[in-house]
Amino acid sequence: MDFLEEIERRRTFGIISHPDAGKTTLTEKLLLYGGAIQEAGAVKSNKIKKGATSDFMEIERQRGISVATSVLAFIYKGKKINILDTPGHKDFAEDTFRTLTAVDSVIVVIDVAKGVEVQTEKLVKVCRMRKIPIIVFINKLDREGKDAFDLLDEVEQKLGLKVVPLSFPIGMGYDFKGIYNLWDKKLNIFSGDVKQTVSEGIEFTDVNNPELDEIIGETFANTLREEIELVEEVYPKFNKEDYLNGDLQPVFFGSALNNFGVKELLDCFIEIAPPPQPKTSNIRLVDSKEEKFTGFVFKIHANMDPKHRDRLAFIKVVSGIFKRNVNYLHVKQGKKMKFSSPNAFFAEKKEIVDESFPGDIVGLHDTGNFKIGDTLTEGEILEFKGIPSFSPEHFRYVNNADPMKSKQLAKGLDQLMDEGVAQLFTLDLNGRKVIGTVGALQFEVIQYRLEHEYGAKCSYDNLNVHKACWVEPEDAHNDEFKEFKRIKQRYLAKDKKGQLVFLADSAFTVQMTQDKYPTVQLHFVSEFK
Numbered sequence: 463m464d465f466l467e468e469i470e471r472r473r474t475f476g477i478i479s480h481p482d483a484g485k486t487t488l489t490e491k492l493l494l495y496g497g498a499i500q501e502a503g504a505v506k507s508n509k510i511k512k513g514a515t516s517d518f519m520e521i522e523r524q525r526g527i528s529v530a531t532s533v534l535a536f537i538y539k540g541k542k543i544n545i546l547d548t549p550g551h552k553d554f555a556e557d558t559f560r561t562l563t564a565v566d567s568v569i570v571v572i573d574v575a576k577g578v579e580v581q582t583e584k585l586v587k588v589c590r591m592r593k594i595p596i597i598v599f600i601n602k603l604d605r606e607g608k609d610a611f612d613l614l615d616e617v618e619q620k621l622g623l624k625v626v627p628l629s630f631p632i633g634m635g636y637d638f639k640g641i642y643n644l645w646d647k648k649l650n651i652f653s654g655d656v657k658q659t660v661s662e663g664i665e666f667t668d669v670n671n672p673e674l675d676e677i678i679g680e681t682f683a684n685t686l687r688e689e690i691e692l693v694e695e696v697y698p699k700f701n702k703e704d705y706l707n708g709d710l711q712p713v714f715f716g717s718a719l720n721n722f723g724v725k726e727l728l729d730c731f732i733e734i735a736p737p738p739q740p741k742t743s744n745i746r747l748v749d750s751k752e753e754k755f756t757g758f759v760f761k762i763h764a765n766m767d768p769k770h771r772d773r774l775a776f777i778k779v780v781s782g783i784f785k786r787n788v789n790y791l792h793v794k795q796g797k798k799m800k801f802s803s804p805n806a807f808f809a810e811k812k813e814i815v816d817e818s819f820p821g822d823i824v825g826l827h828d829t830g831n832f833k834i835g836d837t838l839t840e841g842e843i844l845e846f847k848g849i850p851s852f853s854p855e856h857f858r859y860v861n862n863a864d865p866m867k868s869k870q871l872a873k874g875l876d877q878l879m880d881e882g883v884a885q886l887f888t889l890d891l892n893g894r895k896v897i898g899t900v901g902a903l904q905f906e907v908i909q910y911r912l913e914h915e916y917g918a919k920c921s922y923d924n925l926n927v928h929k930a931c932w933v934e935p936e937d938a939h940n941d942e943f944k945e946f947k948r949i950k951q952r953y954l955a956k957d958k959k960g961q962l963v964f965l966a967d968s969a970f971t972v973q974m975t976q977d978k979y980p981t982v983q984l985h986f987v988s989e990f991k
C-alpha cells in the first residue's frame with residue numbers, strides 16, 4: 463500500500479458524551495466489530511466513579527486505565543480506525559479539549575431519556591468552533607425516552623446543530639421494534655438478545671411495501687411510514703460536503719448495550735468520515751499528504767510507575783511518515799531527537815513500530831523534553847496552532863509545606879503543569895505561585911501526586927479570582943498600558959510561557975477594566991492571535 467492509500471484509509475476520531483450516556487459501551491462494540499477484542503467488558507471505563515474510595519485515589523485508578531484506553535485502534539473493512547479517548551468528567555474537560563485538537567471527526571453520544579446534557583453542550587461547542595465533522599448517536603433506545611422528533615429538536619437547539627436523521631427508531635423502550643436505516647434503506651429488527659452478534663438487516667428500499675406490516679405489525683408500519691415522510695419533508699437531504707464542513711450532522715439511533723444500530727453507524731462512519739485533515743501552523747497550512755513528517759504533542763502521561771520517571775508523550779502525525787530511529791527537530795527546543803522505541807496502539811495493546819502515518823498516534827518515551835503543544839518536524843521551523851489554555855475556574859496559592867523539599871516541589875509542579883493537570887501563574891509583585899484548575903478535584907490530585915511521585919508537600923491558600931485573562935496590549939509602550947500595569951500590579955502574573963495574565967476577581971472587574979483600558983485586550987484563552 464502506498465503512502466497516499468495509507469492516509470486515505472485512516473479515520474481518527476473521538477467519542478464525546480456526558481458521563482453515563484454510553485461512550486464506553488459504544489467504544490467496546492466498535493472494537494468488537496473490528497475484531498480487536500473478543501468479548502464485551504474488555505474496555506475499562508475511564509469514568510471517575512464516586513464511591514468508597516476517595517476521589518483522588520479513584521483518579522489514580524483511572525489514570526492507569528486511561529493509558530490503555532488513550533488510543534484504541536482497529537481495522538474495519540480495510541480502514542484503520544483510531545479512537546482517541548476523551549474523559550467525560552467535567553474536571554477533566556481541558557484534557558478533552560486538547561484531545562479534540564488531534565481528531566478529524568467526532569461521534570457524540572446522547573442518552574435518549576436524558577437528552578442533551580451540560581457536558582455534551584460544552585464539548586460540542588468546541589467542535590463547532592473548530593468545524594469538526596460530527597455524527598450524533600442517540601443511545602439506549604431499549605429504554606423509555608424522549609420522542610425522536612422532540613429529541614432532534616433539542617439537539618438542534620441546545621447544540622446548535624443542523625441534523626439529518628440517517629436512521630429512525632421504530633417504537634421505543636418496551637415497544638422498541640428496531641430501526642429503519644435511511645442511509646442504506648435497510649430494516650433492522652430488534653430481538654433483544656443480539657448483544658454479541660452482527661445483525662445484517664433486511665433490504666427494504668420502500669417503506670410503503672406491504673411486507674412491512676407483516677414484519678413489524680400494521681400499527682408500527684403505519685407510524686413508521688408517517689414518520690419517514692415527515693423526516694423527508696422536514697430535514698434536508700444528507701450531503702457529505704456539508705457534513706465535512708461542519709454544517710450538517712447525521713443522526714443515528716440505537717442501543718450500544720444491545721449492539722443495535724452500531725454496525726449501521728460504523729458502516730456509514732467509514733464511508734463519510736474524513737481521512738487525516740490538514741492542520742494550521744504559525745506559518746502555513748500543513749497538508750497530510752506532504753512527504754515530510756510533522757506532528758505535535760497533544761497529551762502527556764507521566765509517572766505511571768513512581769519508581770521510574772517515565773513519561774509517554776502522545777504525538778499526532780500530521781504529515782509524512784514518522785520513522786523509528788530517525789532524527790527529528792523538536793522545534794521549541796531547537797534540538798534534534800530520535801526515538802528508538804516509539805509505541806503504536808492497537809486495541810488495548812501498545813507495540814513498538816517502525817513507521818506511523820498521518821492520523822496515527824505515536825507514544826514516545828520522554829524524560830521531560832515535551833510539553834503539550836510541542837511540534838516535531840524534519841527540520842522546518844513551524845509550530846502547530848490550536849492548543850490554547852483556557853482560563854481555569856478555580857485558583858489557589860500554593861505553598862511549600864516542607865522547606866527541605868523546595869527543589870522537589872518546583873520540579874513536581876513543573877512536570878505536572880507540562881502534563882496539563884493544571885496551570886501555574888507566578889505573581890509579578892512577589893513571585894508567589896498560583897495554581898488554576900478546571901475542577902476542584904485537581905487540587906487534591908496535585909497534592910497527592912506531589913507527595914507520592916516527587917516526595918514534596920504543598921498546602922493551599924484561598925485566592926479570590928474569577929478568571930485568568932491573557933493580556934494583549936495594542937501598543938506595549940503607550941501610556942494606557944503603562945497605567946494599566948501600574949494600577950493592576952497586584953493582580954498581574956505570568957503564565958508558564960511567560961505571557962502576561964490579569965487575574966480578575968469578578969466578571970464586573972473584567973468589564974470595568976476592559977472599558978477603562980480599551981487598547982488593552984483581555985482574553986480568556988492563551989492563544990488569541
Ligand code: G4P
Nearest residue numbers: 479481482483484485486487507601602605717718719720
Ligand atoms: P460512559 O462511558 O458514557 O460514561 O457510559 P457507559 O458506556 O459506561 O454506560 C453507562 C451505563 O449505561 C452503563 O450501565 C451501561 O451498561 C449503560 N448503557 C450503555 N448503553 C446502553 C443501552 O443501549 N441501553 C441501556 N439500557 N443501557 C446502556 P451501568 O449500570 O452504569 O454500568 P455497568 O454496570 O452496566 O457497566
